[in-house]
Structures are given as structure tokens and as C-alpha cells.
Amino acid sequence: MTLAFPKLPFELIDNPGADPSAAYGDRQAAVLNAEGLAEARRCITAWPGYAPTPLVELAGLARELGIARLSYKQEGARFGLKSFKPLGGAFAVERCLIRAVAEATGEADVDPARILDGTHADIVSRVTVTAATDGNHGRSVAWGSRMFGCRCVIFINEAVSAARENAIADLGAEVRRLKGSYDDAVRHAFKTAREEGWTVIPDTSDSDIVTAPRDVMQGYALLADELFEQLDAAPTHLFLQAGVGGMAAAVAAEFWRRSDAARPMTILVEPKQAACWFKSLEAGEPTSVTGDIDSFMGGLSCGECSALAWEILRPGAHAAMIVDDEAAKETMRLLANGVAGDPPVVGGESGVAGLAALITAATDPGAREKLKLDEESRVVVIGSEGAVDEAVFRDVVGRASDEVAA
Numbered sequence: 043m044t045l046a047f048p049k050l051p052f053e054l055i056d057n058p059g060a061d062p063s064a065a066y067g068d069r070q071a072a073v074l075n076a077e078g079l080a081e082a083r084r085c086i087t088a089w090p091g092y093a094p095t096p097l098v099e100l101a102g103l104a105r106e107l108g109i110a111r112l113s114y115k116q117e118g119a120r121f122g123l124k125s126f127k128p129l130g131g132a133f134a135v136e137r138c139l140i141r142a143v144a145e146a147t148g149e150a151d152v153d154p155a156r157i158l159d160g161t162h163a164d165i166v167s168r169v170t171v172t173a174a175t176d177g178n179h180g181r182s183v184a185w186g187s188r189m190f191g192c193r194c195v196i197f198i199n200e201a202v203s204a205a206r207e208n209a210i211a212d213l214g215a216e217v218r219r220l221k222g223s224y225d226d227a228v229r230h231a232f233k234t235a236r237e238e239g240w241t242v243i244p245d246t247s248d249s250d251i252v253t254a255p256r257d258v259m260q261g262y263a264l265l266a267d268e269l270f271e272q273l274d275a276a277p278t279h280l281f282l283q284a285g286v287g288g289m290a291a292a293v294a295a296e297f298w299r300r301s302d303a304a305r306p307m308t309i310l311v312e313p314k315q316a317a318c319w320f321k322s323l324e325a326g327e328p329t330s331v332t333g334d335i336d337s338f339m340g341g342l343s344c345g346e347c348s349a350l351a352w353e354i355l356r357p358g359a360h361a362a363m364i365v366d367d368e369a370a371k372e373t374m375r376l377l378a379n380g381v382a383g384d385p386p387v388v389g390g391e392s393g394v395a396g397l398a399a400l401i402t403a404a405t406d407p408g409a410r411e412k413l414k415l416d417e418e419s420r421v422v423v424i425g426s427e428g429a430v431d432e433a434v435f436r437d438v439v440g441r442a443s444d445e446v447a448a
């Protein structure tokens with residue numbers, strides 16, 4: 043193996059709550075199911091500019107890592123928003139508006155096309171949606187609000203970069219910056235929504251609020267649906283980065299729902315500072331991470347697991363892994379340069395986390411064995427964002443993302 047990748051600290055555990063032989067059960071189907079996916083497909087594929095994101099084959103890197111295949115789902119290409127997030131946030135906004143129209147008109151099955159074409163503008167324009175965000179989720183909710191014509195207020199915490207703030211404001215949302223962490227911003231969004239009569243579109247759930255977070259996750263599942271169309275052989279491993287766990291749960295659930303016990307080995311990936319899934323799976327119960335949880339992988343800087351995602355990932359994830367911030371930076375550079383003939387790929391801070399974990403594990407003999415990574419392995423990683431923050435990308439990679447892509 044000639045890959046130039048430094049040895050960096052990591053942690054890896056088997057999930058003690060994993061139930062690898064279990065069929066996709068009622069508790070999981072109550073969160074994500076075939077009907078929900080069909081609705082996500084009906085709505086999202088009708089949005090202007092929809093196209094499945096590319097699945098990039100990294101054959102050179104796969105060879106270097108001693109695995110059969112490595113497929114990178116390039117979510118940087120999603121709707122010009124550079125992350126997978128619009129699948130969830132904007133879809134949940136549309137579902138919220140469908141419910142508002144149904145309530146106002148008494149129509150049982152509101153056609154999403156009539157939300158998109160402005161038929162119900164009088165009702166839709168009176169709705170205000172809100173969300174807390176580290177950047178990508180808020181951008182997605184703001185983008186959906188603009189597309190459908192409702193009002194949008196987004197809360198961000200102090201660590202969110204000005205570039206990410208501006209990207210949300212440019213979509214016409216009102217952005218309010220607060221002191222404290224992402225989790226503080228989440229609490230504030232709920233409080234304000236209660237006071238003002240707005241609808242919160244969270245990308246995470248506690249046990250009380252489930253409708254919008256379930257919609258968010260169901261929208262993310264379209265990403266996995268696309269994967270099924272794109273892959274010609276079932277993967278053996280999924281390395282899925284987790285913040286609150288919504289994306290990982292949606293992808294893992296889709297593979298589990300369709301393949302039961304034959305599903306791929308699913309490894310959750312987090313930064314050390316915000317390893318709430320690692321800690322929770324280890325403890326066997328949801329466990330918050332407090333203190334300074336900010337990581338270079340900003341989208342993963344979450345201290346609390348989503349309760350809905352827990353229903354899926356507690357039994358559904360096989361292992362959890364902590365990767366170093368430095369591994370994400372190294373991976374961004376490696377991808378941008380292309381390994382052994384691979385095409386250059388633009389990956390953002392949180393976007394490369396799953397791949398960073400794969401490289402870390404595949405180059406460590408103990409981790410390799412524990413995760414059964416070998417020359418037969420077909421690995422899928424989700425490149426969940428591109429260069430959302432251009433300044434960060436340029437700083438880490440040394441070139442602009444356009445230059446890399448060209």
C-alpha cells in the first residue's frame with residue numbers, strides 16, 4: 043500500500059445493541075417505510091433541477107486500500123445547494139404546506155404540483171417555518187420556503203461561519219444569530235415557534251416532535267433510493283457520518299428495509315468532540331455530549347441523537363467510529379488530487395467524514411480485521427457535501443473548488 047495518509051488517532055467499537063439478523067421491524071417501519079419513500083419521490087423529483095447525484099467510482103483509491111470497490115455518492119451536486127440537505131428540509135417544508143392546505147381546504151390528497159405552481163399561494167404565504175441549523179439544514183429549509191412561497195426564519199449559533207449565514211440569507215430567509223451551541227439554537231427555535239405560532243422544521247427529534255423530523259429523514263431516503271438504481275452490486279459496507287443521525291438512519295433503513303439480514307455492515311462515523319452516537323451506542327441509551335462540541339466537521343457537531351434515528355440505528359448500526367478532524371482535512375486533499383487515476387472530487391468538511399473513516403480503518407490492521415474489510419469489500423460512502431464553505435475548502439486544499447472540479 044503506497045497511500046500517503048498519516049496515522050491519526052481513532053476509536054472503533056462494535057455496537058452492543060446491534061441486531062444484525064433482525065428483519066426490518068414495525069418500530070423501524072413506523073419511522074421510514076415504502077409509502078413515505080413513494081411520497082418523497084413524488085414530491086422531490088418534481089422540483090425544478092432534480093437529478094440523481096452522481097455515484098463516483100474511486101477505483102484507484104479502492105486498489106490502494108485493498109478493497110474491491112469504493113463508490114462515493116457526490117451530494118455536492120444536489121440542487122446547486124452543495125449538500126444532501128434539501129432532500130430533507132425542503133421536503134419537510136412541502137409536507138408542512140400540504141398539511142396546511144389540506145386543513146384550510148378540506149382536501150384529503152393535496153397535489154404537491156399545486157403547491158409548486160402557486161395555486162394555493164394565499165394559504166402558503168401565511169405560513170412561517172423555522173429551524174435551527176449549523177448551516178446546511180437551514181439553507182435547505184430556506185431554499186424550500188423560497189421555492190414554495192412561505193416565510194422562513196432561521197436560527198444559527200455563534201460557531202456558524204459568515205459564509206454559511208450569507209448563503210441562507212441570500213435565499214430570502216431571515217437569519218437570527220444566537221450565543222451558545224447548535225443544541226441551544228434548537229431549543230430557541232422551538233420556544234420562538236410556540237410563542238409566534240410558527241411551524242418548526244427540525245432535522246432532529248425528541249420523543250414529542252416527530253412529524254417534521256420524520257419527513258426530513260424520509261426525504262433523505264431518496265438518496266438511498268437513487269443508490270439502488272446506480273449500484274450494480276450490493277455493497278458490503280456503508281460508512282455513514284452522523285450528526286443527529288438522520289441521514290445515517292435514512293440510508294441504513296433503506297438498505298435494511300430492502301435486504302433484511304443481508305444488509306451491508308453499517309459503521310457510524312463522528313468527530314471526537316461530538317460523538318453522541320458512539321457514546322450512546324456504547325452506553326445502550328441516548329447519551330448527550332456536552333461542552334465544546336464544535337468540530338472541523340461542522341455538520342456533525344451535534345451533541346444529541348435524534349430519537350427517531352435511534353429506533354433505526356440502535357439495532358441497525360453494526361459499529362461506531364470516531365475520526366480525527368485532521369483525517370477529514372487529509373481526505374479533502376486526497377479526493378481533490380485524485381488517487382491513482384481517480385477523478386478529482388470536491389468534498390466538504392463533513393462530506394468526507396465517512397471516507398476519512400474508511401481510509402483510517404482500512405489502513406489499520408486491527409480495524410480492518412474488526413470491520414471485515416478485505417479485497418472482496420464493496421464500500422459505499424456518502425459525500426454528503428461539496429465545498430459549501432469555499433474559504434474553508436481553499437484553505438485546506440490550497441485551490442478553489444472550481445479549479446479542482448475543472
Ligand SMILES: Cc1ncc(COP(=O)(O)O)c(C=O)c1O
Pocket residue numbers: 125127176178179245283284285286287288289290341342344392393426427
Ligand atoms: C454535510 C453534512 N453531512 C452529514 C450531516 C449529518 O446529518 P445528520 O445530522 O442527519 O446526522 C450533516 C448535518 O447537518 C451535514 O451537514
